[in-house]
Amino acid sequence: MPYTLHRGDALTALAGIPDNSVDAVITDPPYNSGGRTSSERTGRSARAKYTSADAEHDLANFPGENRDQRSYGFWLTLLLTESYRATVESGTALVFTDWRQLPTTTDAMQAAGWTWRGIASWHKPVSRPQKGRLKQSCEYIVWGTKGPVDANRNPVYLPGLYTASQPRKGRVHITQKPVEVMQELVKICPPGGTVLDPFTGSGTTGVAALREGRQFIGVELSAHYADIAEARLHNALTQDDFELAGPEE
Amino acid sequence: MPYTLHRGDALTALAGIPDNSVDAVITDPPYNSGGRTSSERTGRSARAKYTSADAEHDLANFPGENRDQRSYGFWLTLLLTESYRATVESGTALVFTDWRQLPTTTDAMQAAGWTWRGIASWHKPVSRPQKGRLKQSCEYIVWGTKGPVDANRNPVYLPGLYTASQPRKGRVHITQKPVEVMQELVKICPPGGTVLDPFTGSGTTGVAALREGRQFIGVELSAHYADIAEARLHNALTQDDFELAGPEE
DNA sequence: CCTTGCGATGAATCCATAT
DNA sequence: GATATGGATTCATCGCAAG
Numbered sequence: 177m178p179y180t181l182h183r184g185d186a187l188t189a190l191a192g193i194p195d196n197s198v199d200a201v202i203t204d205p206p207y208n209s210g211g212r213t214s215s216e217r218t219g220r221s222a223r224a225k226y227t228s229a230d231a232e233h234d235l236a237n238f239p240g241e242n243r244d245q246r247s248y249g250f251w252l253t254l255l256l257t258e259s260y261r262a263t264v265e266s267g268t269a270l271v272f273t274d275w276r277q278l279p280t281t282t283d284a285m286q287a288a289g290w291t292w293r294g295i296a297s298w299h300k301p302v303s304r305p306q307k308g309r310l311k312q313s314c315e316y317i318v319w320g321t322k323g324p325v326d327a328n329r330n331p332v333y334l335p336g337l338y339t340a341s342q343p344r345k346g347r348v349h350i351t352q353k354p355v356e357v358m359q360e361l362v363k364i365c366p367p368g369g370t371v372l373d374p375f376t377g378s379g380t381t382g383v384a385a386l387r388e389g390r391q392f393i394g395v396e397l398s399a400h401y402a403d404i405a406e407a408r409l410h411n412a413l414t415q416d417d418f419e420l421a422g423p424e425e
Numbered sequence: 426m427p428y429t430l431h432r433g434d435a436l437t438a439l440a441g442i443p444d445n446s447v448d449a450v451i452t453d454p455p456y457n458s459g460g461r462t463s464s465e466r467t468g469r470s471a472r473a474k475y476t477s478a479d480a481e482h483d484l485a486n487f488p489g490e491n492r493d494q495r496s497y498g499f500w501l502t503l504l505l506t507e508s509y510r511a512t513v514e515s516g517t518a519l520v521f522t523d524w525r526q527l528p529t530t531t532d533a534m535q536a537a538g539w540t541w542r543g544i545a546s547w548h549k550p551v552s553r554p555q556k557g558r559l560k561q562s563c564e565y566i567v568w569g570t571k572g573p574v575d576a577n578r579n580p581v582y583l584p585g586l587y588t589a590s591q592p593r594k595g596r597v598h599i600t601q602k603p604v605e606v607m608q609e610l611v612k613i614c615p616p617g618g619t620v621l622d623p624f625t626g627s628g629t630t631g632v633a634a635l636r637e638g639r640q641f642i643g644v645e646l647s648a649h650y651a652d653i654a655e656a657r658l659h660n661a662l663t664q665d666d667f668e669l670a671g672p673e674e
Numbered sequence: 675c676c677t678t679g680c681g682a683t684g685a686a687t688c689c690a691t692a693t
Numbered sequence: 694g695a696t697a698t699g700g701a702t703t704c705a706t707c708g709c710a711a712g
Contacts, residue, residue, distance in 0.1 A: 207685060215696055226685040229700055233683090241685095274685060275544040279528035295524040296559045297546050299586050304684050305704045308576030310545045310568055310613070312686070313585035319559055327557030336562035337548050342684080344708065351685050364559070574687090582704075 179382055179392040179409050183402045186374035189395040190258035198393065199369030201259045202361060202381050204272035204353060206240035208248045218242045226350055235350050236400050238377065249280045255374060256288035262372065266326035268364045270319045272298075272353075274312075281318045290320035298357060299339040317361070330366040348404050349378040358384035365390050379405030386412040428631055428641040428658050432651045435623035438644040439507035447642065448618030450508045451610060451630050453521040453602060455489040457497045475599050484599045485649050487626070498529045504623060505537035511621065515575035517613045519568045521547070521602070523561075530567045539569035547606060548588045566610070579615040597653050598627035607633035614639050628654030635661040 182189040210225035211217040217225075222241045227233075243251060259269060269290055273281040278295070286292050296317040303313040338361075340354040362385045365371050371385040376394035378401055385392040386409065394409075396402040431438040455471070471490045492500060508518060518539055522530040527544075535541050545566040552562040566587075587610075589603035611634045614620050620634040625643035627650055634641040635658065643658075645651040 210685065212688075213696080219697065222685075224698080228683055228686090231683060278544065279531050282528050294559060294561050295527065295563070295565075297548070297563050297586075299546070299548075300684080302684060302706050303585070304686050305582045306576075306686070307580050307582060307703070308574050308578070309687090310543060310566070310583045311585035312543050314544070314546050315685075316544075317559070325557050327555075329557075331556050333554040333556060334559045336552070336560035337546075341707070344683085
């Protein structure tokens with residue numbers, strides 16, 4: 177089976193994954209961001225924080241958006257430590273973050289043992305303009321490796337900037353990533369290797385991995401999204417991901 | 426006189442600038458990056474670190490590239506603290522950094538009292554691809570304000586991503602910024618207001634400020650670059666910046 | 675098939691009001 | 694008084710229908 181989807185908590189599920197069994201960790205954890213005060217960040221739902229008041233869509237909320245700053249760093253470090261253990265030597269980690277959590281993410285990655293190698297940017301052309309300010313039109317991909325880079329094992333040249341809008345048609349998750357961006361990023365994993373995503377969500381990383389000929393291990397806490405991911409992963413194997421989430425490229 | 430150029434050390438010169446006299450601090454401090462180890466960073470000259478071994482240009486070296494990580498953070502905090510004092514309420518700071526110093530820069534900005542507001546990206550399309558890696562094609566602009574944003578005083582909508590290559594023809598400084606990017610960024614300062622750049626270098630920020638109808642206060646330690654900046658600023662006032670640095674847009 | 679126009683929306687941000 | 698919640702703001706971009 178080219179993919180496995182675990183249902184449940186990320187840390188718990190990671191504990192069951194063997195040492196040195198994964199080639200790349202590619203994930204988009206909940207940011208626990210948004211809002212000026214601690215109560216705004218930890219008390220409000222993802223939907224309340226991140227979607228427009230007048231948006232007509234009715235996408236499900238997602239869990240894990242209630243940690244304060246200090247606890248977020250601690251938790252992310254634990255998570256990246258377990259991921260590090262599961263990863264082979266010279267394996268790679270790509271972790272999405274927003275501007276607020278970027279410094280915490282680079283700290284956590286290094287605290288977990290990874291060698292921090294850089295930052296790539298995902299530019300979203302459709303983003304909210306703001307009077308008297310610079311627009312926040314990018315999210316960031318913090319990346320690192322377990323030990324040295326082995327460029328000969330996987331001689332790819334990847335861009336440092338990815339421009340793509342969030343899917344609009346057939347979107348099933350509030351923070352769903354464009355599959356074309358993920359299809360580029362999974363190439364950091366050698367062909368036939370295994371990609372791990374402890375926060376699978378609607379499963380875009382997995383779909384991208386399967387389409388590009390990589391294997392996939394996912395973990396998702398929410399039963400709602402685990403069901404969706406399961407269906408999308410299944411469809412990706414039959415080259416037919418169109419039923420549930422619409423054409424994505 | 427719409428511009429003033431101080432010659433000497435940034436911290437010393439900032440001490441002489443009155444409280445609440447500046448509307449925006451826009452600067453590109455030496456990054457003290459490049460090189461994985463402390464000795465690689467502090468022992469090599471800026472030229473050796475930031476230019477290819479076979480580059481044919483003969484740009485002067487620049488000082489201030491010999492601090493270790495901890496000392497860099499401390500020094501940048503001092504600098505941003507003095508800049509904060511010199512800035513009016515609701516004034517803005519834009520600080521360039523590379524990926525390595527990004528977390529240190531956001532820490533220093535907040536330690537100095539600024540409210541950190543976000544990160545913008547400068548994308549350099551012409552950058553070296555690297556085998557087995559994601560390209561480092563962006564530098565970052567960490568920005569913040571002294572207290573609340575006053576959007577009504579300066580109702581501009583600025584992008585979060587700037588794409589432009591480093592000047593090639595007529596480049597006079599190793600890390601010279603494209604003037605078209607700086608002309609966008611100086612708009613964060615209200616028209617007729619004053620822009621401060623404690624690391625003037627060849628003066629691109631000043632040229633951009635003058636072209637956009639802002640006043641400029643610069644500081645430059647190196648006599649070589651102070652001379653160049655002086656000439657470029659003078660020429661900018663006569664709408665003729667082409668002699669010394671070539672066409673830049 | 676290409677062009678034009680209309681409508682919807684964003685991992686935002688802030689403030690007024692309610693508890 | 695501190696915290697929680699709802700709503701208004703804002704425009705480049707993009708999907709979609711009409712011409």
